[in-house]
Amino acid sequence: MKPGEIRTKLREDILAELEGSKRELLNLRIQWQAGELKNSAQYAKTRKKIARTKTILREMDLGINKRLYSGETKKQ
Numbered sequence: 001m002k003p004g005e006i007r008t009k010l011r012e013d014i015l016a017e018l019e020g021s022k023r024e025l026l027n028l029r030i031q032w033q034a035g036e037l038k039n040s041a042q043y044a045k046t047r048k049k050i051a052r053t054k055t056i057l058r059e060m061d062l063g064i065n066k067r068l069y070s071g072e073t074k075k076q
Helices: 003-007 011-034 041-062 066-070
Strands: none
Touching (some): 011 041
């Protein structure tokens, strides 16, 4: 999911998505240890998704990039 799509969601939805991603990462770790993981790139993608989501949550907490959350566009 792209950062712009995440920013349009409510905080509760973002937190739920983060929890789901963490669960998915745990399942991928278990599959890796059992030797059942088919696509090892999925592990890295999930880690990046978690980092992206946490970054956006932190931006919301600090009030950074407020114009991105209110739907405004940059004037040129």
